[in-house]
Amino acid sequence: MVKSIFIFIYLLLTVSCVRPDIQSNITTGSISVPEIPIVVETPEPVVVEDTYSPYVCIMDKSEEFIGVREKGGNNQNFTDKELKQLLVNSGWKPGQAWCSFMVKGLLDHCDIPNKVTGWSPTSYNKKDVIYTDGKFKQKYKDDDVLVMSLSYNKFKNDRSRYKAIGHTGVIEEVRGTSVVTREGNTGDDGGRDGDGFYKKVRPLTKNLHITRYGIKN
Numbered sequence: 001m002v003k004s005i006f007i008f009i010y011l012l013l014t015v016s017c018v019r020p021d022i023q024s025n026i027t028t029g030s031i032s033v034p035e036i037p038i039v040v041e042t043p044e045p046v047v048v049e050d051t052y053s054p055y056v057c058i059m060d061k062s063e064e065f066i067g068v069r070e071k072g073g074n075n076q077n078f079t080d081k082e083l084k085q086l087l088v089n090s091g092w093k094p095g096q097a098w099c100s101f102m103v104k105g106l107l108d109h110c111d112i113p114n115k116v117t118g119w120s121p122t123s124y125n126k127k128d129v130i131y132t133d134g135k136f137k138q139k140y141k142d143d144d145v146l147v148m149s150l151s152y153n154k155f156k157n158d159r160s161r162y163k164a165i166g167h168t169g170v171i172e173e174v175r176g177t178s179v180v181t182r183e184g185n186t187g188d189d190g191g192r193d194g195d196g197f198y199k200k201v202r203p204l205t206k207n208l209h210i211t212r213y214g215i216k217n
Contacts, residue, residue: 054214055143057110058170062182062197069196075185083197091118099192102184103147103168112145113217121161123168124149125211131174132163134206145214146171148181150192151207163209167192169200171210178203179210 064082071077076094078084086105092098096118103123104116116122125147130140140146148169155164169183178201187194190202202208 053143054110054112054145058106058112058145059172061109062106062170065184065197066182066199067196073195097185097193099183099185100168102197103170106170107145107213110145112214114213115217116147120149120168121163121165123147123211124162124165124209125213125217128212128216129209130212131204131208131210133209134204140174140210140212142173144212146174146210146212148179148183148202149209149211150202151209152192153207165209172199174210179208 065080065086068078068080068083071079075096075098078087086109087098087101090101090105090108092101097120098118100116100120100123101118104114104118107114107116114125129137130144130146131137148171149163149165150167151164152166153164155161155166158164167183167186169181169186172180172182174180181200181202182197183200184197185192185194186198186200187196190200
């Protein structure tokens with residue numbers, strides 16, 4: 001009897017020394033483990049660099065119009081309404097030659113500063129000449145925005161035409177001895193009064209000039 005009383009007192013003292021939250025669980029026959037908070041690290045936001053390329057913009061937009069032809073002839077209308085609107089936004093009016101208006105329209109569409117008008121000699125950017133008079137004047141990069149200006153012998157005595165320029169277009173690629181262009185108001189013969197917007201390959205001659213836009217305008 002005395003031994004039983006001693007054991008009861010021992011158990012009572014043991015329980016009284018346990019933390020209250022655990023003690024209450026002991027009386028019910030269970031022990032709870034405190035929850036450990038889980039810390040989730042939030043990753044740093046990924047910064048996406050601006051990869052906008054004026055050259056890609058020019059190529060993407062001009063690609064939409066390759067093969068578009070005049071409608072009715074004589075620079076009056078076009079088979080593509082968007083091309084016509086691009087020209088109208090550049091100042092073109094029905095009946096006007098439109099190669100230079102096309103270059104201006106593409107430059108404007110891609111927010112590239114320029115002073116190009118419907119007069120093709122204005123396509124020659126005197127501030128940033130890459131190739132002229134049969135010679136390369138400076139280096140360039142593949143993704144530079146380059147414009148071709150083409151001189152004609154019949155305009156040599158026309159002082160209103162800088163370097164006798166009478167046609168223009170944007171450049172897709174400069175190759176070893178030629179350039180790949182995208183031109184408005186040209187045709188199968190590569191002339192300056194054609195019937196549509198086409199891709200051309202022209203030789204690098206003294207009559208062909210290359211100037212750059214987007215850096216020095």
